[in-house]
Amino acid sequence: MIILNKVQKVFKADHTTITAVNQVDLSIKKGEIFGIIGYSGAGKSTLIRMLNLLERPTSGTVMIDGQDLTKISQKELRLARQEIGMVFQHFNLLWSRTVFENIAFSLEIAGVKKAKIQERVTELIELVGLTGKEHAYPNQLSGGQKQRVGIARALANNPRVLLCDEATSALDPQTTDEILDLLVQINKKYQLTLVLITHEMHVIHKICHRVAIMESGNIVEQGEVLDIFSSPKHPVTKRFVKQLAREDNSLKVARHLAQEFPDGKVVLLKFLKEKAEQPFITNVIRNFKVEINIIQGKILHTQEGGYGDLYIHLTGSEINAALNYLTQEGVEIEVIS
Ligand SMILES: Nc1ncnc2c1ncn2[C@@H]1O[C@H](COP(=O)(O)OP(=O)(O)OP(=O)(O)O)[C@@H](O)[C@H]1O
Ligand SMILES: [Mg+2]
Numbered sequence: 001m002i003i004l005n006k007v008q009k010v011f012k013a014d015h016t017t018i019t020a021v022n023q024v025d026l027s028i029k030k031g032e033i034f035g036i037i038g039y040s041g042a043g044k045s046t047l048i049r050m051l052n053l054l055e056r057p058t059s060g061t062v063m064i065d066g067q068d069l070t071k072i073s074q075k076e077l078r079l080a081r082q083e084i085g086m087v088f089q090h091f092n093l094l095w096s097r098t099v100f101e102n103i104a105f106s107l108e109i110a111g112v113k114k115a116k117i118q119e120r121v122t123e124l125i126e127l128v129g130l131t132g133k134e135h136a137y138p139n140q141l142s143g144g145q146k147q148r149v150g151i152a153r154a155l156a157n158n159p160r161v162l163l164c165d166e167a168t169s170a171l172d173p174q175t176t177d178e179i180l181d182l183l184v185q186i187n188k189k190y191q192l193t194l195v196l197i198t199h200e201m202h203v204i205h206k207i208c209h210r211v212a213i214m215e216s217g218n219i220v221e222q223g224e225v226l227d228i229f230s231s232p233k234h235p236v237t238k239r240f241v242k243q244l245a246r247e248d249n250s251l252k253v254a255r256h257l258a259q260e261f262p263d264g265k266v267v268l269l270k271f272l273k274e275k276a277e278q279p280f281i282t283n284v285i286r287n288f289k290v291e292i293n294i295i296q297g298k299i300l301h302t303q304e305g306g307y308g309d310l311y312i313h314l315t316g317s318e319i320n321a322a323l324n325y326l327t328q329e330g331v332e333i334e335v336i337s
Pocket of ligand 1: 011012013018019020038039040041042044046047199
């Protein structure tokens with residue numbers, strides 16, 4: 001539904017040129033939640049702003065549902081933009097307007113009749129969980145509530161795409177999770193395509209189906225969230241993945257513990273997707289002459305299933321048979337000692 005072809009943005013300022021986005025190819029499917037992650041200055045905002053031509057690419061094409069936004073007239077672009085909602089980090093609300101009036105604003109601009117506006121805004125307020133706050137002003141709202149207004153406003157014209165530029169970066173972790181839950185709910189309810197940018201791996205991990213990692217204007221790696229998490233390749237990706245789980249120190253701790261268990265074997269089991277939910281350990285204990293100590297473990301959940309690491313210490317006479325069984329079942333095994 002969204003196809004970027006060799007999209008580039010070069011800024012010229014004070015005799016210097018900055019290539020903020022460099023020859024990016026990207027294809028985002030209808031109904032998916034696609035995340036773009038990168039450190040500050042990577043070019044994320046510039047890239048997302050080119051999806052609705054708030055920023056015009058220096059070269060390349062931006063196709064949305066078969067229409068090349070870089071080739072159409074201003075009037076056609078205005079119409080195309082109604083199909084693309086946008087949510088901002090600092091909410092960008094109109095401070096002198098109430099919640100109701102903020103959400104109604106884009107409908108007024110689109111020339112929607114008054115009765116219809118009343119109906120639509122009421123529906124949106126309910127959707128984002130702000131019933132009772134219709135007549136409040138933005139400065140009477142918490143950060144999370146302000147972002148709910150921002151989301152309702154972005155959805156007012158029934159867009160097909162919702163762009164979120166660091167929509168949760170100004171919020172605390174608890175409120176971040178609530179807003180992310182709301183975005184997932186909206187994605188499912190309307191099969192809305194979501195493109196979001198962030199510098200927090202938690203956001204990608206919690207709600208995205210696929211992710212692209214950006215560095216210095218380039219997309220250095222992209223793929224399914226679960227694949228990227230379980231085997232990151234680019235150094236920047238590895239740094240982001242470390243933010244969350246599989247920290248280096250778990251291996252250190254396991255090595256240290258391995259010295260305390262001179263008998264038997266210490267192994268790391270890696271579970272992916274549905275494997276993360278199956279009772280392998282119980283099966284091993286029941287069917288093989290082994291004993292198992294669980295040293296440490298972690299299972300994380302994504303939109304596409306879970307994945308996990310489990311460090312265990314095995315003793316007994318059938319260790320190798322037990323490990324063979326696990327391998328046959330598709331569990332990845334790394335022997336620590
Ligand atoms: N209007 C502009 N004029 C000149 N340079 C710009 C402009 N907008 C962005 N840049 C430069 O382009 C690069 C990418 O900026 P961009 O805002 O896209 O990064 P970002 O990944 O969104 O960073 P952050 O996480 O800090 O928001 C930076 O080097 C920035 O200084
Ligand atoms: Mg930015």
